[in-house]
Amino acid sequence: MAEWMAEQGAHHLILTSRTPLPPREQWERLGKSGSRQGFQVEVLRRLESRGVTIRVAAVDVTDEAAMRSLLGDLTNEGWPPIRGVFHAAGQADAQPLGAVRTQRLAEVMGPKVTGGWVLHQLLQRERLDFFVCCSSGAAILPSALMGVYAAASSFPVALAHYRRAAGLPALTVNWGFWEQTANLSPALREIGPGIIPAGMRPFTGGQGLAALQQLLEQGAVNTAVMPVDLREWQRQHPGANQSSLLANLRLTEGIADEATLATDEPDAASPRAALEAAAPEARRELAERYLRERISRVLRIAPEKLDAQQSLNSLGIDSLMAVELRNHVQAQLGVTIPLARLLQDPTIAQLAQVVLDQVGSVAPPPSALPSAFAMSAPTPAGPAPVSTADSTGNASTPEALADVQDLSDEEVDALLRQMLSEEEQQA
Numbered sequence: 001m002a003e004w005m006a007e008q009g010a011h012h013l014i015l016t017s018r019t020p021l022p023p024r025e026q027w028e029r030l031g032k033s034g035s036r037q038g039f040q041v042e043v044l045r046r047l048e049s050r051g052v053t054i055r056v057a058a059v060d061v062t063d064e065a066a067m068r069s070l071l072g073d074l075t076n077e078g079w080p081p082i083r084g085v086f087h088a089a090g091q092a093d094a095q096p097l098g099a100v101r102t103q104r105l106a107e108v109m110g111p112k113v114t115g116g117w118v119l120h121q122l123l124q125r126e127r128l129d130f131f132v133c134c135s136s137g138a139a140i141l142p143s144a145l146m147g148v149y150a151a152a153s154s155f156p157v158a159l160a161h162y163r164r165a166a167g168l169p170a171l172t173v174n175w176g177f178w179e180q181t182a183n184l185s186p187a188l189r190e191i192g193p194g195i196i197p198a199g200m201r202p203f204t205g206g207q208g209l210a211a212l213q214q215l216l217e218q219g220a221v222n223t224a225v226m227p228v229d230l231r232e233w234q235r236q237h238p239g240a241n242q243s244s245l246l247a248n249l250r251l252t253e254g255i256a257d258e259a260t261l262a263t264d265e266p267d268a269a270s271p272r273a274a275l276e277a278a279a280p281e282a283r284r285e286l287a288e289r290y291l292r293e294r295i296s297r298v299l300r301i302a303p304e305k306l307d308a309q310q311s312l313n314s315l316g317i318d319s320l321m322a323v324e325l326r327n328h329v330q331a332q333l334g335v336t337i338p339l340a341r342l343l344q345d346p347t348i349a350q351l352a353q354v355v356l357d358q359v360g361s362v363a364p365p366p367s368a369l370p371s372a373f374a375m376s377a378p379t380p381a382g383p384a385p386v387s388t389a390d391s392t393g394n395a396s397t398p399e400a401l402a403d404v405q406d407l408s409d410e411e412v413d414a415l416l417r418q419m420l421s422e423e424e425q426q427a
């Protein structure tokens with residue numbers, strides 16, 4: 001971005017982050033190291049060679065006093081007034097919500113929330129040409145394990161609208177995955193390639209910057225830039241299909257005329273058939289493997305990393321994901337996991353037992369998907385109406401389940417309680 005700004009004609013750049021740059025005498029060695037700082041040094045040298053004056057400052061953007069002091073120093077040193085801001089400070093994070101500690105929450109929220117606000121406060125009287133904040137696709141499309149990052153990434157979106165409402169320049173971009181940064185960002189490298197949700201594709205620096213230029217020229221306030229194969233993404237995240245955002249995207253993608261989509265498994269009945277055909281002593285292993293595989297898809301991690309003795313909560317499965325898992329099991333195995341059991345936070349091994357108790361005693365699922373899983377064409381008025389009778393002919397699942405993504409936490413709780421009491425009555 002710094003190089004892009006120079007290409008656009010910027011002669012003075014102030015580049016900040018908390019980590020100080022090593023002294024200049026070490027630059028030669030660093031430049032060849034292939035490290036993150038080596039990359040930064042290379043960029044600085046290229047910028048200097050094209051005549052750009054650069055000030056590199058080690059400062060925490062959440063520290064208002066330090067930021068104010070930096071701005072004061074720049075004025076005293078005769079720097080020209082600031083004309084534009086790129087707020088790219090951020091801290092990627094991926095872990096189950098239940099595992100997040102207060103300190104980590106503050107670390108992830110800090111640069112995006114406090115940092116964004118500090119920059120807004122300190123520069124709101126400057127005549128800026130642009131104020132660009134980097135948000136993430138995680139703030140829009142649900143992504144398991146990224147709850148805190150999603151929350152942090154939502155703030156710059158609100159900030160852009162807030163500034164625009166006040167007549168100030170603002171653009172917040174919900175970025176997908178920049179191809180080159182995945183290797184340079186220690187946080188992203190640690191999280192690993194599994195962080196890219198199925199169906200999403202990275203884009204090159206050139207593509208990202210071209211999009212940025214277009215958005216600035218258009219005067220956009222908030223736009224997402226992420227190449228997504230919606231068909232694949234929707235297959236992998238069936239619950240999210242019900243969101244009103246995706247209903248609109250499906251229309252624009254021209255796949256709305258498709259009445260239904262198959263599941264991600266070409267032969268949805270095969271897990272059931274495999275279970276029934278297996279020798280009794282092999283069935284438990286098979287049921288556990290099936291559940292590990294299903295859960296690994298929800299969490300986007302390798303099935304081998306899941307321990308059958310871990311409970312759903314400790315794996316990061318929240319109640320929405322659990323209901324989605326239950327629906328899949330029902331659709332593919334014809335097995336109904338009682339909600340009461342699901343809410344008791346079972347382990348994978350315990351869920352496998354529930355499956356084994358029922359396989360053999362319940363009719364297999366119909367070859368067609370139950371309608372709760374069919375991705376129907378949205379009507380112009382909103383997401384498609386979804387019938388909720390399940391494969392056992394049990395009509396207990398309330399209609400609201402199909403729209404569960406749109407519900408508040410309280411509504412989900414109420415819905416789960418209602419379903420639970422219906423199940424108890426039937427029992």
Ligand SMILES: NC(=O)c1ccc[n+]([C@@H]2O[C@H](COP(=O)([O-])OP(=O)(O)OC[C@H]3O[C@@H](n4cnc5c(N)ncnc54)[C@H](OP(=O)(O)O)[C@@H]3O)[C@@H](O)[C@H]2O)c1
Binds near residue numbers: 087135136178
């Ligand atoms: N790369 C992607 O594909 C991608 C996708 C979606 C969104 N984004 C967003 O785009 C932005 C840039 O991404 P990136 O991949 O370049 O991230 P990155 O490599 O992790 O760099 C983030 C930068 O922010 C700095 N930083 C973090 N906390 C700070 C603080 N409190 N004060 C000052 N500087 C701070 C870091 O340096 P120090 O640690 O030295 O302070 C680092 O230079 C981030 O906001 C990220 O959330 C990136």
